[in-house]
Amino acid sequence: MISKRFKNTYFLPVFLLFFCLISCSAKNQAAIAITESNESSPTQPKEIVVGANNSALYLPLLAGKNVALVTNQTSVIFKKNGYTHLVDSLLSLGIHITKVFSPEHGFRGAADAGETVTDGFDLRTDLPIISLYGKNKKPSKEQLQGIDLVVFDIQDVGVRFYTYISTLHYVMEACAENGIPLLVLDRPNPNGHYVDGPTLKMEHSSFLGMHPVPLVYGMTIGEYAQMINGEHWLKNNAVCDLTVIPLENYTHQSEYHLPIKPSPNLPNDKAINLYPSLGFFEGTTINAGRGTENQFQQYGAPFFPKSDFSYKPQSNAGAKYPKHLGKLCYGVDLKNTERLKQVNITWLLDAYAKTPKSEPFFGATFTVHTGTTELENQLKNGWTAKEIHNSWQPEILTFKKVRAKYLLYK
Numbered sequence: 001m002i003s004k005r006f007k008n009t010y011f012l013p014v015f016l017l018f019f020c021l022i023s024c025s026a027k028n029q030a031a032i033a034i035t036e037s038n039e040s041s042p043t044q045p046k047e048i049v050v051g052a053n054n055s056a057l058y059l060p061l062l063a064g065k066n067v068a069l070v071t072n073q074t075s076v077i078f079k080k081n082g083y084t085h086l087v088d089s090l091l092s093l094g095i096h097i098t099k100v101f102s103p104e105h106g107f108r109g110a111a112d113a114g115e116t117v118t119d120g121f122d123l124r125t126d127l128p129i130i131s132l133y134g135k136n137k138k139p140s141k142e143q144l145q146g147i148d149l150v151v152f153d154i155q156d157v158g159v160r161f162y163t164y165i166s167t168l169h170y171v172m173e174a175c176a177e178n179g180i181p182l183l184v185l186d187r188p189n190p191n192g193h194y195v196d197g198p199t200l201k202m203e204h205s206s207f208l209g210m211h212p213v214p215l216v217y218g219m220t221i222g223e224y225a226q227m228i229n230g231e232h233w234l235k236n237n238a239v240c241d242l243t244v245i246p247l248e249n250y251t252h253q254s255e256y257h258l259p260i261k262p263s264p265n266l267p268n269d270k271a272i273n274l275y276p277s278l279g280f281f282e283g284t285t286i287n288a289g290r291g292t293e294n295q296f297q298q299y300g301a302p303f304f305p306k307s308d309f310s311y312k313p314q315s316n317a318g319a320k321y322p323k324h325l326g327k328l329c330y331g332v333d334l335k336n337t338e339r340l341k342q343v344n345i346t347w348l349l350d351a352y353a354k355t356p357k358s359e360p361f362f363g364a365t366f367t368v369h370t371g372t373t374e375l376e377n378q379l380k381n382g383w384t385a386k387e388i389h390n391s392w393q394p395e396i397l398t399f400k401k402v403r404a405k406y407l408l409y410k
Helices: 011-023 057-064 087-094 162-177 220-232 269-283 344-352 366-370 374-380 384-403
Strands: 066-071 076-079 080-085 097-100 128-131 148-151 180-186 196-199 212-218 242-245 298-301 329-333
Touching: 057 148, 057 180, 057 242, 066 087, 076 087, 080 087, 087 097, 148 162, 162 180, 162 220, 180 220, 196 384, 212 269, 212 384, 220 242, 220 384, 269 344, 269 366, 298 344, 344 374, 366 374, 374 384
Parallel strands: 066 097, 066 148, 097 128, 148 180, 180 242
Antiparallel strands: 076 080, 196 212, 298 329
8 A cells, every 4th residue: 555645647547558568568578577476375475575566556656757766776676587677667668767866886886885976877778867975965956857756766774874764865855845746665674673773863963874763773765754754854844745655565574685785885685684783893993894705794803813714805896995905804704693683782892802902993983873972982981782782772662662653564
């Protein structure tokens, strides 16, 4: 069920046209195919259907409109034997796409973390690509001129300092200010099975965290968009005209495999699951696997005590200049760790204890990543993992009450 009614005079004719196209799709590889999930045994969970695959719910809303998309390489419609990009699928159905906005890492998802992504054109479709990372994080009035509707479809990983929810915020704000409806095609949250971590204090808000939420917030991007609206987090208490195309067969306890890397340094399910815990190292001098093939599945530094596990970070796709480039790092291999159901703070404590006093541990962005000064002070004052974890709980309980108002799934 769509989370908000959306009137459209084109509904009936386009609805019929769509199903005519679908009936012919077996002979036409360019047509959209919806994931099949009808036949499942009682012990076999039904296949999760992403919002982009619920085409019958949103194609009528796009008909006859000038549409802009906010997408990257994860914006796909799944088929039996692969997938097609949302842009290609909509163009094949005659939807008038005028431009594409891209987040951090770019439209094709290949840029380094923090690397400036420039505007350009997509070679395949010749559509203009406008970057929303760098100086221009929010679509301008000029960039939205002539746009009737914006579609947001990006795979999130459910961690506050992963910048796609900040891009969502600015897109919602721009749409609200310019009277343009926003359509969010929902996708599963691979870290949606728990809520944990320090809660951001607003005096430390930045593009790495704009809202007073725990590090891991346990919401899909569609649910999060509803919370941004409902909590009036947009500038001047603006409210975006928002419609969420929901998932099917999804709960927050669903284990979801991401078939496409959401960004260059999250190569697999293990890295995505460990990312909330190892992401703390982004604000320290510790290497968290960047410059290897096991990003966010290990950590180390040249000044750690010698151990059986070591590696040398090298320049590679997604990490041109990793910490301790070319230096032998001793550390901890986490590839065989069981699936986490809470933030593991022991690895941060371990790294802090192994770092000599002569070496700086905290970097300039540690507070920006954690969203609070408390964690740094707790480490310096010798708090245990249990004490630190317990200190997060009062604010987590408060957040869960807010979160409950916007959940679309169990």
